[in-house]
Amino acid sequence: MFSNSITKLFKIQYPIIQAGMVWASGWKLASAVSNAGGLGIIGAGSMYPPVLREHITKCKQATDKPFAVNLPLMYPDIDKHIETIIDLNVPIVFTSAGNPKTYTSFLKSKGITVVHVVSSSLFAQKAEAAGVDAVVAEGFEAGGHNGREETTTFVLIPLVKQAVKIPIIAAGGIATGRQMLAAMVLGADGVQIGSRFVCTPEASSHINFKEKVIAAKEGDTLLSMKKHVPVRLLKNKFFEEVHAAELNGADVNTLQQLLGKGRAKKGMFEGDLEEGELEIGQVSALINEIKPAAEIVNEIWQDFSAALQKPIEGM
Known part of the structure; x- marks a missing residue:
């Protein structure tokens, strides 16, 4: 049984987190990933408050495992989203696109684990100071909204590792177990994967x-x-x-x-x-087929485990 700071923090089997992507990450995808042993995330950024309530309710019906909601802090009706999250006892919230100081202490006072997405070691330090439980360090390779610094994942993870003491989740350019192992060798405690989970039957994207x-x-x-x-x-x-x-x-x-x-x-x-x-x-250049989310989680973990056991050629 694998155990580290991320699996303990989220109470999950594998340190594999599915990103909360707009127009892709609804309850079907989140529950499938959580049921497979990872952490599924509902992407609230493309949902009206009643829609988010529906997705959280259906996710709780589809899984008895932990799941999270991704909450972009620039969302116009954010107070209604937070009200829904608290009302429905969502255990984990990933915040992004804003100042983590704004809501972290309030969410934590409600017993919610809070993670913030950052694109630099400076932002990681600010998130840690705001009291978050972990950070997602997202490199330049990632899809969707990105940092202006253009720091790649291979550079960002060791920089953030030097800058903070809280757990680090690597994101950006990760779709395989070998890439996951590389990120963890560099200092990450887990990985967040977005693009690979877009190409699943459970993703709500077209x-x-x-x-x-x-x-x-x-x-x-x-x-x-x-x-x-x-x-x-x-x-x-x-x-x-x-x-x-x-x-x-x-x-x-x-x-x-x-x-x-x-x-x-x-x-x-x-x-x-x-x-x-x-x-x-x-x-996306490495993604060649649509397959169920559970198969992807298992494939990544098996690939990670095999790479972990295999000695480097020439060493």
Whole structure:
């Protein structure tokens, strides 16, 4: 039986966390990952308060294992989300995209374990000072919203390890057990995986998007909109419009107008592969098939265990 600071903190079997991705991470995916021994997360960023309540309720019916809710701190109705989380006794909350000082102490006073997503060692120190129980250190390779520093996971994890004493979860560019082992050798106590879990039957993202991810090759994603909100996207018609605007020196207002409203929903949930925003990580180049979430958890753990036992050639 494997045991470390992350498995003990979350009361899970494997230190494998499924990222709370917008338009992909509903109750079906979260419960499947939790039932398989990892930690499933419901992505609240794309949900209205009544929808989040429905997903938490259904997740609790589908699993008796711990699960979490990802809560972007810039969400406009965040107080209603927090009310729902407390009312339904969600045990773990992952916060992101904001100042962890704002809600951490309040959530912890309600008995909730709090984890914050960071993109630098400085932000990790601020999160630790705010009282979080662990941090997700997310490297430049990750899909979706990203840090402006462009620090890669291989560099970020040892930097954060030097900077804080709380447990560290590595994220960004991880889809296999070998990558998981590499992250843990560098100082992580567990891994958070997003892109790999998009390509599951349980993910609520559109089949068009899943198939686009499977078809992705090296270089098919790029960090965009750094002047506005940095986000890693698959290249498509919308991406090319953003890229052209940035090359022409577009300001924040121009990028906001180009982005408009509902662009992520259009791409990832409704399956519009030309006009939609397609958020995915660089590791999409390693993803070649759609398979159940439980199979992915087991495959990652078996790969991790095998790599752990195998000596390095030449040593």
